[in-house]
Amino acid sequence: MSFLEIDRAVKQFGGLRAVSDVSFTLEKGEVVGLLGPNGSGKTTLINLVSGALPATSGDIRLDGLRLTGLSRDRIARAGVARTFQLVRTLPSLSLVENVMITAVFGRHAHWGAAARRVALGALEMVGLSDRAGVAAADLTYIDQKRLELARALAAEPEILLLDEWLAGLNPTELAEGVALIRTLHQGGLTILMVEHIIDAVRALCPRVVVMNSGELIADAPTDIALADPMVVSAYLGGEVDA
Numbered sequence: 001m002s003f004l005e006i007d008r009a010v011k012q013f014g015g016l017r018a019v020s021d022v023s024f025t026l027e028k029g030e031v032v033g034l035l036g037p038n039g040s041g042k043t044t045l046i047n048l049v050s051g052a053l054p055a056t057s058g059d060i061r062l063d064g065l066r067l068t069g070l071s072r073d074r075i076a077r078a079g080v081a082r083t084f085q086l087v088r089t090l091p092s093l094s095l096v097e098n099v100m101i102t103a104v105f106g107r108h109a110h111w112g113a114a115a116r117r118v119a120l121g122a123l124e125m126v127g128l129s130d131r132a133g134v135a136a137a138d139l140t141y142i143d144q145k146r147l148e149l150a151r152a153l154a155a156e157p158e159i160l161l162l163d164e165w166l167a168g169l170n171p172t173e174l175a176e177g178v179a180l181i182r183t184l185h186q187g188g189l190t191i192l193m194v195e196h197i198i199d200a201v202r203a204l205c206p207r208v209v210v211m212n213s214g215e216l217i218a219d220a221p222t223d224i225a226l227a228d229p230m231v232v233s234a235y236l237g238g239e240v241d242a
């Protein structure tokens with residue numbers, strides 16, 4: 001049994017099959033890239049794993065527990081946390097308040113002082129603990145991204161789903177972001193990351209899975225997948241420097 005098992009997952013939106021019979025597994029402690037062109041179904045797949053959307057059919061299991069059909073809250077309690085492509089913070093609340101919310105609804109359902117302690121720990125991990133009392137509205141873009149990650153970490157996940165968390169960062173911030181993800185991985189977290197920045201994927205992910213038009217077209221070591229002609233033509237329009 002693998003840690004995360006995605007077994008023939010399907011998501012149908014009316015006549016559109018956004019995720020079509022996708023199967024792959026992740027072992028505990030792996031960091032895997034989820035690649036594919038715009039509209040290929042990556043975010044939809046993340047939505048199925050995190051419970052933001054119900055699957056049309058198929059099974060998704062974490063450590064043997066069937067997630068399919070469970071509520072989003074129950075899936076968070078099972079140890080799944082994710083970041084969103086569009087950062088979701090509550091601007092009028094302080095950073096620590098923003099993060100406490102996910103500590104409350106996360107794996108261990110902390111409350112009060114315990115939720116605050118977990119939230120401060122998550123802010124520390126992303127380098128924001130010195131600004132815990134600042135309003136989220138006052139953050140720069142990279143710090144909003146850090147806050148979004150802290151919110152996911154405060155849920156104390158077993159598996160972290162990153163949806164283009166590195167997008168929009170400048171080169172210095174990108175290097176910091178890559179280092180941060182590496183630290184999380186080294187701490188034992190299992191990570192599935194949707195990412196378009198190939199240098200970051202190469203730096204972080206020994207293995208990638210690639211989607212195109214809802215289907216899985218590759219599941220291989222990163223160098224091999226990025227040199228696969230089907231991946232090159234589908235995903236990168238032939239422009240990858242593999």
Ligand SMILES: Nc1ncnc2c1ncn2[C@@H]1O[C@H](COP(=O)(O)OP(=O)(O)OP(=O)(O)O)[C@@H](O)[C@H]1O
Nearest residue numbers: 013016018036037038039040041042043044045085
């Ligand atoms: N809630 C929805 N209702 C209807 N169609 C949707 C919905 N969510 C996504 N889609 C469609 O499903 C397909 C896959 O979208 P998805 O966002 O999963 O792709 P993606 O690979 O994450 O793309 P990107 O890299 O641009 O984020 C697209 O055609 C999209 O328009």
